[in-house]
Amino acid sequence: MHRFGNGLTVLIKEDKSHPVVSLQYWVGTGSMNEGHLQGSGISHLLEHLVFKGTENYSGQDLARKVQERGGHWNAYTSVNRTVFYIDGPAESWQVFLNLLTELVFSPTFPEGELEREKEVVRREMAMYADEPDSVAYQLLMQTLYLKHPRRWPVLGQPAVFDTLTREDVLEYHASRYVPNNVVLSIAGDVDAREVLSHLELLVEDLKARPLNREPLPHEPHQFGSRTVRKEFAVPYSKLSLAWRLPCSAHPDTPALSALASILGGGRSARFYEKFHDRLGLVYSIEVHSNQSESDEGAFTITMDVDRAQRDKVRDLVLQELRDLEREDFTEDLKRVCKQTRVSRLSRKSSASGMASEMGADWFGARNLNLSSEWQEAIERVTSEDLHRVCAGWLSSPNVTEVSLDPLGSNAEEVPSGSEKTDTVLSELVLSNGLKVVVREDHRLPLAHVCLVFKAGCPAENEQNAGVTDLMSECLLKGTSTRSASDIARFLEDIGGAINTSTGNNSLSVGCQTLAEDLDSALELMADVVMNPSFPEDAFLKEKETFVADAEEDMEDPLSVAFRQERHVAYGNVSYGNSPAGTAQSLSSLTVEDIRKQYGRIVCASNAVLCISGDVTKDEVLPLLEKHLGAMRKGSPPALAPTPALKPGREVTVLDKQQAVLVVGVPGVDVVSPDMAMALIFQAWCGDMAGPVFTNIREEAGLAYYASSSLFIGMDAGGICFYLGTSPEQLEEAERRLGETLSMIYEQGMTEEELERTKASALSSRLLAMQSNGTLCQMLALDILFGLPLDAFEKQTRAIKNMTVEQVNGFIKKILDPSQPRSWSIVRPENP
Structure with a gap:
């Protein structure tokens, strides 16, 4: 640690293990x-604005210089800090330090950028308003704290945010972004003396300033319970229970943290095991102990639960807390100690993690040994300590309870005249034959658009594998009238987003925007899809990245094993080739190959478009006709048929320490009537509670991981079972996997296992239904592959009504020993 005369504190950790560096400026200011200007979100707005230019560089110059040196940069704002960082090659540390120092201390806040960024933040606010978890959290904070600024969102309140001026930003930066309120944390392959010598020149003109630390409002003591309900467009209740806690310096802090991990820190935690696995009363349950260095924190229990079960689950959880005072936590505490140790070691494995740990330790307690002392404190916690904090801090009389409940479920509390929430589905066809699905959902003023094309593995071969994936990335690199930066700026102006993605069977182009900007967003999307320029320089850069990936x-044993299993199962055609391609196939591609693949795939007869959000079909149809009606009709590409899964076995020797085994069996294709049973079986x-993990990992101890995956193609499908083990145990692990598959074939699922699995699968579908973007892509792909518009609902009903006889009949069919199996093994050289 070194402190300059102006108060700037510098923390440096030399680590020569990798030629990388992480530089992080921690500024002691946040939303509280x-x-x-409390509640305005000026801290977060300022974080945006500093990237728009400095005394010596424009915003574009900054971004270009960081990128050309291989740097990765970003920033975040929390309640009490704002952190700016760059990670990258150590050889560029001086450049990174120069840029980051100028960014933090010398931004110019160019005229005209304030309103632009304020509009971006407004769109960000709107996006968060669409997220149930975000709404539920903010409801909890505003109920738990009546005066403390923690009750306000980091982004700010719209009414206060709108009043911010450039003068406010300049004054706030001048008063808070001063060297005596900043910590610089650096870790990586650097020489501390060189860094300090260079930094001294950079900051010699920066002057310390007295900090005007306005006192925080005093939060009154909570003498009783508080309960708040809010209705929202969610399929089930999001229930939170919370208790206010002391600051982190309190001696009970380690015990409270350990208790949170024991109760809700993962799938083996006590509350998850009881309320999710055994009783099946919650879709999810998490417990957190969040404590501040300077003031109050909170102990929270959050659950996703059916509305009808909400109050019952609350009572059971509170009773469970009372009963914990008699429990023995000895074994649980051993697990928490190991988890804490592993977490800290994981942070130390990267320069970024080390710099973050140093920054947090010094920022929070001015103590660089804080993390190691915390580990020691956790290891001293006893069952008696947990009993004490349960009784002392988590007594039910002062619990705060909030719930986000489905619309109409709290009828007696809901005023008349609620807003329209029904969803309406319509199918349309444009003049060029493009199929369109419109899903009207008027909860929020947002719109999601997804345009999908049949593509993927059946549209490629061994020589050009990965061409669609590479082509999709290049779609956003420019059009006949727009550069890549023009596209990015256009999206920033409307607060929108556009992305491309590929899979085994498709190419997708997605867009998200405010409903009021749908016309502009569709115009941009159509330009990207219909007029890509595929610039040679951008293509070559992306190609280089794809080859490197x-x-x-090919250095990852699991990836090699899965690629190899494809080859064993299907040879060199269709799904036998990875959609990501190989280094060889990608290296051979030219920009002409990209253009040729684009010409084969992108046409109206090979596409389906879905719009979901605050739209109507009557509004949407003219816009689509205007922007996408000119897409050429074309013809769908010829797709290579997939051969039946072939039996076989292939072994690859890789100079690694682990061995990986994958075995594939025939599954279902996308239109199979057995799809619901395949989803449940998978x-x-x-x-981790299923037979593969339990038999191989838990009972036999033969693997680091053991699981399965479901592959669904247009004309083929498969289920893969895989594991990672030590080379010495490979033979025994393979034998055990074979025995496990035989056991599953002979015994099938029990009623209890089926009900538990159905509950988990149905909750996953409920969670997926929250996102308009996810539903938009799902509907488009369903229609593209020939499924009905209500395929998702039919699958959900099939899962709900599935019997154990049905699923066991499916198991008998796919695990029949007479069926072909494809084996793939990756291992090191035999000793």
Whole structure:
């Protein structure tokens, strides 16, 4: 640690293990330090604005210089800090430090950028308003704290945010972004003396300033319970229970943290095991102990639960807390100690993690040994300590309870005249034959658009594998009238987003925007899809990245094993080739290959478009006709038929320490009537409570991981079972996997296992239904592959009504020993 005369504190950790560096400026200001502008979100707005230019560089210059040096940069704002960082090659540390220092201390806040960024933040506010978890959290904070600024969102309140001026920003930066309120944390392959010598010149003109620390409002003591309900467009209740806690310096803090991990820190935690696994009363349950260095924190229990079960679950959880005072936590505490140790070691494995730990330790307690002392404190916690904090801090009389409940479920509390929430589905066809699905959902003024094309593995071959994936990335690199930066700026102006993605069977182009900007967003999307320029320089850069990623894949035993299993099962055609391609296939591609693949795939007869959100079909149809009606009709590409899964076995020797085994069996294609049963079977086998993990990992101790995955193609499908083990145990693990599959074939699922798996699968579908974007892509793909518009609902009903006889009949069919199996093994050289 070194402190300059102006008060700037510098923390440096030399680590020569990798030629990388992480530089992080921690500024001591956040949403609760905004003084007379409290609740405005000025801390977060300022974080946006500093990237718009400095005394010596424009915003574009900054971004270009960081990128050309291989740097990755970003920032975040919390309640009491704002952190700016750059991670990248150590050889560029001086450049990174120069840029980051100028960014933090010398931004210019260019005229005209304030309103632009304020509009971006407004769109960000609107996006968060669409997220049930965000709404539920904010409801909890505003109920738990009546005066403390923690009750306000980091982004600010719209009414106060709208009043911010450039003068407010300049004054706030000048008063808070001063060296005596900043910590610089650096970790990586650097020389501390060189860094300090260089930094001294950079900051010599920065002057310390007295900090005007306005006192935070005093939060009155809570003498009783508080309960708040709010209705929202959610399929089930989001229930939160919370208790206010002392600051982190309190001696009970380690015990409270350990208790949170024991109760709700993962799938093996006590509350998850009881209320999710055994009783099936919640879709999810988490417990957190969040404590501040300077003031109050909170102990929270959050649950997703059916509305009808909400109050019952609350009572059971409170009773469970009372009963914990008699429990023995000895074994639980051993697990928490190991988890804490692993978490800290994981942070130390990267320069970014080390710099973050140093920054947090010093920022929070001015103590660089804080993390190691915390580990020691956790290891001293006893069962008696947990009993004490349960009784002392988590007594039910002062509990705060909030719930986000489905619309109409609290009828007696809901005023008349609620807003329209029904969803309406319509199918349309444009003049060029493009199929369109419109899903009207008027909860929020947002719109999601997804345009999908049949593509993927059946549209490629061994020589050009990965061409669609590479082409999709290049779609956003420019059009005949727009550069890549023009596209990015256009999206920033409307607060929208556009993305492309590919899979085994498709190419997708997605867009999200405010409903009022749908016309502009569709115009941009149509330009990207219909007029890509595929610039040579951008293509070559992306190609280089894709090749590097493919080469990296070939150093990962699990990736190699899955690629190899495809080849064993299907040879060199269709799904036998990875949609990501190989280093060889990607290296051979030219920009002409990209253009040729684009010409084969992108046409109206090979596409389906879905719009979901605050729209109507009558409004949408003219816009789509205007922007996408000119897409050429074309013809769908010829797709290579997929051969039946072939039996076989292939072994690859890789100079690694682990061995991986994958075995594939025939599954279902996308239109199979057995789809629901395949989904349930996969959910069972892929779960840590399922037979694969239990038999191989838990009981036999033969693997680091053991699970399954479901592959669904247009004309083929498969289920893979896989595990990672030590080379010495490979033979025994393979034998055990074979025995496990035989056991599943002979015994099938029990009624209890089926009900538990159905509950988990149905909750996953409920969670997916919250997102208009997810539903938009799902509907488009269903229609593209020939499924009915209500395919998702039919699958959900099939899962709900599935019997154990049905699923066991499916198991008998796919695990029949006479069926072909494809084996793939990756291992090191035999000793």
